[in-house]
Amino acid sequence: MPVLDRWRRTTAALLATLALIEICWELWLAPLKPGGSWLALKALPLVALWPGVARDRTRALQWALLLLPWYFAEGVVRGFSESGRHALCAVIAAAL
Template sequence: MSLQKQRDLARIAAVGSVVALIALCLAWELVLAPLRTGGSTLALKALPLLLPLRGLIHGRRYTYQWTSMFILLWWAEGLMRVWSDAGLSRWLAGGEVVLATICFVAVSYYAKWTRPSVLAAEAK
């Protein structure tokens, strides 16, 4: 597989996992297993995920770099709720951990594959 195809796949995985994570967070806290009946303000945790979305879609390397650290907040929150919650909420937290892990791996590889040294070697 060519390096360009690998970068495209990493970008699709990163954008897809962030969009899926936004949808999961909203569905989880508003409908599926909210902390309070009728929805929870914890659904607002999905809003910061909108910050990197434009840069991820446009393939901006700097956005991929800081998103690799940013996404760890959702990974840690999901891991804590896997450990502390029960029932459906535990499964949803597991999904959050999986999506955050996919995002972390995808943005890390995209940032690696778009290094100036890699791009220069590819141009030769």
């Protein structure tokens, strides 16, 4: 099933990209406090889920589906309420 394999790889790549964006967002790109903030730890659940999603484990995919709406909501809220680099990072995170 090459189509399903492509979707699995795309899902794993997008999850890894979202985790990387979340870490960079809070540490370097647009941190809440100069020098970075502890909010970078919000990427840890994504990093922990990545191996299971990459191996197409059902439980990991279920947990990802439970967690991803929170990341989307944060991106939408911060995208509309902040400006500059903060809003750009938020919109990118929500789009992923």
